[in-house]
Amino acid sequence: MTYSIVARCPRTGQLGIGIASYSMAIGLYCDGAVRANTGATLTQGFPNPRNNYLAINLLALGRTAGQALTELIGNDRHSEYRQIALVDRDNNAVAHSGANLRKWAGHRIGNACVAFGDGLAGQQVVDAMAEAFEAAAPAGLDEQLLAALEAGRDAGGIAGAKGRLTERSAAMIVWGNRTHNEVDLRVDLHDRAINELRRIYVDYKPSIAYYEERARNPRNAIPAMEFADMLKNQRQKETA
């Protein structure tokens, strides 16, 4: 009922996740999933809400992604119901798809990334995600994450007992080397959550630099309303 990508950008060292689900507010379960200079992880399927924190703490201790995954499985009597992925700062990417997940469930490990999901239309969903992720590499990690989600959706996405189920929520998170995220966008309840995430991202992306600059240099800042109008005008010109 959920598909995700967990990744590190080997070029920039950014870490991130992209996720879409039939469940609502899936971003809530991504809390603690990414930490700068440490790693990125997700547990889904029948998630274990402690796992993100434990996984990141293990990576922060210095364990590799593979060692941390072994620990997570050993720590959880329901590990056959969990689907877990980790990427560490050395680009090690690992995953576990428990035997009791809803079918189809599985993962595909790529270059410093894992595409994985459960309750899906089939293997083609995670394959399409991994391929779109790698193809979008020149565009940067946030674009890659979104491209992977869109490819997963277009390859059939989520399948319930009576056929396709819509993505009702989605989220994307990217961290650089700061003590806070660079991008953290959510759609919690929507008929087309991935389309909505793309809409929000397109509007949000140009404002990142604006908000950073405004904080550093408040005396000369353009008001937020003015900045939003500038963006709108610029977009109208581009589409005209």
Add this chain to the structure above:
Amino acid sequence: MTYSIIARCPRTGRFGVGSTTFSMACGRRNESVRPNVGVSKSQAFYLRYVDPLALNMLAQGYTPQHIVRTLEADDPDFDYRQFGIIDRENNVVAHTGPGCGKWAGHTVGPYYAAYGNGLAGPQTVAGIVSGFLKHPDAPLEDRLLQALEGGRDAGGQASKGVPRPERSAWIRVVDQLDHPEVDVRVDLHDKTVAELRRVLEEFKRYRDYYKARCAHPSEAIPEEEFAAKLDAKAA
């Protein structure tokens, strides 16, 4: 151009934040709430590193009052910052610098702070507080949402006398565990506070199911079956 409420539930000790603003995706500021430590939510011309720093200092044992002095000493643009901090002992502080624009201000209560900038006037903050206090026995997430609704209904945001829309909104409540109890967001919407109400109400219908599915996966029914049952019950 933002208004927020931070609080520690006097009954349960849970921490929470509710926030809404013209800017997009205000809920990305999830570094502002830390279980068993406190809340530090900065806004106006905020520096992202301030909230993690303040929470690290709270975790070390500093009081919110001391942390404010530390932040001020280290920031030549302190006059442009607005923030509130609350700790585990209900120590609450708020700061609204004179550079935060008109109208900006805050109210500090015994276990909460309400504050905003780019508002219609002091009535917005008064509306947040009266919404928050309306049902003191309600769960914290409901009180936070009523606070945001109260702020909106009292006039919300305005710039040069012209009302300005809220485009994103967020509620987060943490208990003793690492992961949040409630974290619902609307990142870009024309009627964002009303949409947040819709999302929170829907989340409350699913919350127990999601918890049980994590803890007892072998007994969980498929989510689409659960959703169909919910719909049948509502019909």
